[in-house]
Structure formats: structure tokens, C-alpha cells
Amino acid sequence: MKYEPIAIEEKWQKKWEQDKSFKVTKDPHKKKYYLLEMFPYPSGKIHIGHVRNYTIGDVVARYKRMRGFNVLHPMGWDSFGMPAENAAIEHKIHPAKWTYENISHMRKQLKRMGFSYDWDREIATCDPKYYRWEQLFFIWMYEKGLAYKKRSSVNFCTKCDTVLANEQVEGGLCWRCGTEVTEKVLDQWFFKITAYINELLEYCDKLPGWPERVMTMQKNWIGKSYGCEVDFPMANGKGAIKVFTTRQDTLFGATFMLIAAEHPLVMELAKGKPCESNVRSFVEKVKKQDKLMRTSEYYEKEGLFLDSYCKNPLTGREMPIYAANFVLADYGTGCVMAVPTHDQRDFEFAKKFNLPLIVVISPKDRTLDPATMTEAYVDEGILVNSGQFDGMENTKVLEAIADFLESQGKGRRTIQYRLRDWGISRQRYWGAPIPMINCDKCGIVPVKEEDLPVVLPENVVFSPEGGSPLAALPEFVNTVCPSCGGKASRETDTMDTFVESSWYFDRYCCPDYDEKPGLDRRTLDYWMPVDQYIGGIEHAILHLLYSRFYTKVLRDFGVIGVDEPFTNLLTQGMVCKETMKCPEHGYLFPEQATDGKCHICRKDVIIGKTEKMSKSLKNVIDPDDLIQRYGADTARIFCLFASPPEKDLEWSSQGVDGSFRFLSRLWRIIDDYLEDIKTVSAPPKEALSAQGDLKALRRKTHQTIRKVTMDIEDRFHFNTAISAVMELVNTLYAVERPAKNDRNALAVIREALESAVLLLAPIVPHITEELWQIMGNQISVAEMPWPDFDPAIASEEEMTIVIQINGKLRSRMTVPVDEDGEKIKADAQADEKIVAMLKDATIVKVIYVPKKLVNIVIKP
């Protein structure tokens, strides 16, 4: 019988579906395990990255199930977002239709991969039954001041025609389409993520199951820094400029003041002065420059004197005030004290405008001369020119100066963060409506809870010019004020889709719960938190930080009982493949480059570097093709075998062949033995005393169970787990075939074959179900307990001891495992080869590393 993957896979998938094999319910008597993979955006088809991500997750889910856990393994759709709307504009198809069609196709594809989801828990975030609760939470957040509206300058992508959060701007470009981000002033809704900033930061050290890398990225993103807010009084006696600094140790060296060009204070100071019009054009210029600035490597430091002065609060020295292009308006106070001697940016600025330099930190080994300095001195040193603080170390004086400022009322300790509040307003249609109403009389009023959900209307008009289609729909906009009953208008912004993905894992616990607040606390207390979350590193900041924040908000509403949503996080690597390029015709698909020549011009094809699979590089693999040719099991095992999950995976079609060959090899050896082993059962644990080859096979079987269990349990290293089973299969091929009536020997064979099948069951579920069944087992392999190993059988009776002289391998010997250490040392020195080499040498010492080696240290 031949291995026919397609027929087998479809057979078992049908059975799993009919039996609802992976349906799960709360069971207080069983230990729960919540395994979650990041849900996909329904873009149309699954790609190979999904295949890898979901395969990793499925192996863990199936493994934990075999280990007796009550496993929650759900799947759903992150189904709001721009591509649906773009499709509406381009192809005149409604976003809802487009989305649901994509979902139904992708659901089929996922089922065809054999993933063990509880499909009864499937959710789509664009379903009003889902987002109505999100609208409820929004109202609660509004009532608690955690959601607020603010007129603000925002990042705006002209192509997507929408606002972007800071986190969604990458190097000055839109994270999604790569268009340059511009600035726009709009009324925007924000979530007050900064209210939880300290808890978000503190828990970074309380999540040992997260990769260090991700935690570091989040910490940097939050960007907490300790410093002082210092008041610099205006020279004309009218008010003071507040400044944030982490370097109050350099305060005595501050010789001028810098203000962000966009800061309102700039125009205030220039008002009515001769420089006013110059300042205005400078500010306009900087505002335009701002977009371009971020994309260039280094930009010229520019500034303009505002014809104003303030005073250094400690020295009383007059400091000229400049507007500058390199000062950030939204960090600290938007004003910076400039210390040109100890800050490189200030140094460059001072040189350009010929401003005074005062050294206040002196290195220990030399003296600095302001006249000859070519760059700022930014290292540690001793304070000079700093009044009563002279002679102190700069790192130690920070506290003393902070105390002094506070005692004088000239400043106070403060903490600054890089993280801003989360702007969630989007001027788009395909998103969850923000449940707010604007009333001329009452202002902003929330929709009444009983009137939720605010359902997204279907009959909207899309135009390529953008703008919100909702705002153009009077029957949606026009409403009555819930408070006074007068005429009012609805909020037409929709929520950032990251809001939906911030709590979908909660909803999976009770997807049909339709009582307020949409989450059943008792059920969530059983399932939450997610024990293992798996997804791409690209979500290290955005999605994961927002989800952590939202979890804390819901916790404080009493809706859930956990502080953090994800106990363990695995970030899998990208799927990459080599690229092929013709010097004339650009990137080529593999089939366009036969024999290394371009299919059009026959020029030699250049094999490019290995890059993340993408359509434009023509190096993608279509999962459908893969399944058609090899079946889902081969796709699954290759994804796991080619590299450990957290590393990038380099696609190799020959590697896929190899994986298919292995499955065929497994199939064939069981098929070969089938008649002989049908009526024997696996050997009882101790009873059987096999000899020679068979004894070695039994040992190998138990060692393999041990290794595979450890590789999966401790570190998710499926690649080494698979190679261990390959070794077992190789051993089986090498064993001399026992006679048909040698039931003891056949029992050992059967044990090895069954173990291989059980160990591979989470990885390649279809072929193992089939093999398990044809071997005569009644119960589905997915329901079998994970095999145990017997340490006694797994342990070797003999061991190879390496003999080294001065650390170099010189000989080997085989001894019983329980051999005495002293005897081994003596035997090593008596070894034939060793004796010859020790002839004229003095033995300095002999080291025995138990079960490993003997090292003889000699002098010639």
C-alpha cells in the first residue's frame, strides 16, 4: 500500500470535523492550557508565514492534549481594516462581502492544514456581536477618563488617508504602505495608556516567559527617564521657561536656551519684535522640513535667535533664546537648556552661532579648554565652575543638585516618558464605530449602553479621494442627544483595529456570551491567562503593548482577573527564500529560471540573497500548491524540521522532498511489518529480555521518547525532536528482520513503530492517525496519552570513555556504566595506545569526568 497523503488527510479532516474532536469546554477537574496563535487578517489567502506560525501552535496544542491538559486552542479573524476598504474602492465590492468571502476561503485552507482548533469558538472582529462590547468598554473608559478627545497634531498617511499612532510610523514612513507620513491637526480620540505606564514597565521584569528582546523593545519604547524640571526665569522678569533635563549636573554650564520651532512660545516671544516675520517663516520652514527630516541620516542643525533672554537659575547668567529645528516639541516641555561643552548637539549649535562655552565637568586625566575643544565632552568627570558643587563627581552630584533646586524652589524631580497616549481615531469606514454623540448643547455624550451596538451601516459610498464615508451618510450622522433629546450628530471616526486585537483572546473564552459585559468572569477565571502565545516578532511593540494595557483596563473594570494576558510568548522567525534575478527582466519565479537561465532572454540568472518571502521578490511558496503536491503533513513537518521556531526559516524545495521522503519511509516500514505485528502487542515494560540488535532497538525507542519529550516540553525544539525520530526509524531499517513466529522480537518492533507514530502524532496528525488505525488500534491517536519511557530500558549498559592526553583525544575504551572511577583511570593508563605515548613522560595528574572521559596531563 502506497502513502497517499491527500486521501488520508481529507479522510481524517472530515472525521475531526464531524466528531468535533477538538471542541473544548470548561472542566474544573482538568488542568487547563490556553494555547493561542496570533489571529490573521483575512486578506484572501493564507501564506506560508501563517502555515509556520499555526503549525508550531498546533504541535504544542496536540502535545498538551496528549499530556492530559484541557486545551483551549481557538481561531478567528482580525477582520476590520483598510485592505477591505481599498478593495471596495478598487473592485466595487463591499468590505463586508469581501471580508466574509476571504474568511470562508481561509477557513477552508486552515482546515486543510489539519489544525486542531475548536471551530465553535471562531470569532470575527467585524461582527457587531463582537465590537458591541468594545464600544461598551469605550464608554466605560470615557467615564473613567481613560478615553478622551484632544485636538492634536497627528501623523497622517495621505495614501491610506488616515491617522497613524506613533508606533505605526516607521522611520518617517507609514508602517503599512511605506508612504511618507505628514502632519495634520485634528480632533482625535486617545486611550490613556500613560495612566498604566509604570505598571506596564514594572511587569516587563515579571514576565520571565517572554523573550528578553521583546521586553527590551517595550522598555525602550516606554522610555522612562528620571530628571528634573528646572525653571529658567525670563530676563525681563515676566515668567519663566520650564525645562526637563536628566543632566542637572551640567546646569552651571547652560549658556543658551533652545525651544522647539513648533512650540507656541516661539511666536509669543517674537511677537512685536523686528525678528517676528523672520521667525514666522523659519517656523513654517521647519514644519515642512519636519517630514523630510526623519528620513535623512543627519540633518543640519538650524536655529534662529528670538531676541529674548532668560537667566540661568544657578549662575544668574543671561542666556539667549533660540528656536531650533532639532528640539522635539512633544518630549519634556519642548524647551531645552543647552550645555555646549557636554552635549554634542549643543556644541555644534554653539559653534555655528558663536555662543559661549563653559566647562563644568573635567576629565580626571586632563583639563578641557573651551577655546580648543573640537567636540563636547560627554563622559564622567569632576565638577568645576559649579559653585559649591565643585570637586564632586558628576554621577554622584545629580541628587545633590536636585535637592538644592527643590530647596530653592527653582526646580523639582520629575520623570519623563517617551510613550505617548494611544491615538485610536481613524477616519475610515471599515472599523468599529466610536459610540459617542456630539450635541451642541451638551457637548460630547456617550451613546446609552442599552442602545449598543452602534452598528456600522452597510449602504455607504466609497470614493478614491478618501475621507470618511460615514461622515457623508446623513442617516448615520444625524441622531438625537441621549442627554437632552435635541438634534445631535454621531462621531464618525472608527477605532484603530489594534483595539479589537487587544481583547480577542478574552472573547475566545466565551464567544457566545451575550450578557453585559460580553465576558463571563467565571469562565475567564478558568481559562485566562493565555499560557502560550505564538506570533511574529513584528508585533513586539504595537499589539503586545496595547493588549497588556487593555488587559489592565478590563481588570480594573472587574471584567477579568488577570494582570497580564500572556504568560509565555514565542516569537517565531520569518520564512525566507532565495531570490532569482535576470539582469534584464528583474526578479523571476523559480519556474522562469530553468537551468539557471532566464526564460525570456536565456541570460544567466543571478541567485540573490535569501529574503523574507514576498510577492514582489517572486520568492513565495503557495501553501495550496504545497498541499496539492505533498499534503499538509509534509508542509507541517518541513516547517518544523528546517530550523528551530524562533529563528528564520530558509525554504528549500529539496528539503521539502526530504521531509516527504521521511514520511514515506515511516509509512513503508510499518506497511512492511504490518502482517507480522498485527497480532502481537507491545512488550510489557520489564518482562522481555531481548538481546543484541533488539535490545539496542528497545533502548533506542525509550531514549527517543525521552529526547522528544524533553525537546518539545522544555524548549519547543521540534527540529531536534524530529531528527530523533528519524534516527529511530533508521535504526528500525537497520535491524535484521525477525522471523514471523518470533513474537518477542516482533513485540519490540511493534513498540518501536508505535512509539514513532505517537511521538510524531502532534507534528503530522493525519499520517499518524492512519498508521495508528491500520496497526489495529481503536482509539484515535490524538486521544492517546503521550508515551512514557522507562529509564532503566533507556539507560546504556556500557559507555564509551574517551582517553585524552593533555586534552587531545588519543584513544577510547568501553566500560560498564557502573564501573568504578579509580578502575577507569587505571585502565586508561594501561590502554595499549596510551602506554606507548606515555613512555618517556611524567604524569602530572589524571582527571576523570564521570561517564565522559579521562584526561592524562603529562610533562614530556
Add this chain to the structure above:
RNA sequence: GCGAGAGUGGCGGAAUUGGCAGACGCACUGGACUUAGGAUCCAGCCCGCCCAAGCGGUUAGGGGUUCAAGUCCCCUCUCUCGCACCA
């Protein structure tokens, strides 16, 4: 520039705690079976000298600690990722 991670055969990768470097797979070579082989099975396969046995070398490069280093420490180089005027 700052931070993190990585660098091992022709290739993907293994070596879990400082203890035989190169498991497993791919590619390649040879053999068997065969009308045939892009099927299957068996064998070989880090590099150099050598028919061989054997000897020497080898984990980006250099130095160090140690009886012993791919693994620990220091320096240099290369690559990847993240942040990047954050005062």
C-alpha cells in the same frame, strides 16, 4: 551613534551543564535492484598529506582563563534586528 542577537562542512542545522565538534536532513559520489530511474535500499561524504593505516588542522579573526573552550572573559571584523537629535 546606542541597544540586542548572531557568525559552526558545499547547504539547512546539531552539540541541553566547560568534556569525543559536525547528530538529523539536503546536495554530491559509488553500489544493489531494474527495460528504465527524478522510485527504493545499502555505503561513502569537514579540510590537508596518504593507496591505506595513520598524522595534522578546523566552530569569523586575534588574545586570555582552564587539565579541557563552539560554549567563559577581553579586543577586532562581518551580518541581522530594534531604537535613533528623547535633552
